[in-house]
Amino acid sequence: MEAANGIVMSESGSPGEDGAINSAGSFSYTAPDGSDIRLQYVADENGFQPQGDHLPVAPEFPHEIPDFVLRQIEFAKEEDARNARGEISRSYGAPHDD
Secondary structure (H helix, E strand, O other), rough: EEEEEOEEEEEEEEEHHHHHHHEEEEEEEEEEOOOOOEEEEEEEEHHHHHHHOOOOOOOOOOOOOOOHHHHHHHHHHHHHHHHHOOOOOOOOOOOOOO
């Protein structure tokens, strides 16, 4: 189906789990910069899953993890270990009286 504004759409659906509706479809249009945009999608029990060349893509793993992230992960592990031993954190958490 093509709308008056030039957007071309297609969608189909089927019954899913627990009364949900699974659907799949696509739409396409010409962006203001003149590029052709085409998006295909599936919507089911796993959520809305779009695919299109114009969508951003996260970097592939493994990639280098910044040092500050590694330090935060290590801090969280130490904090979990202190909590497991019943120690009270003085680094963060609920306010306390000193």
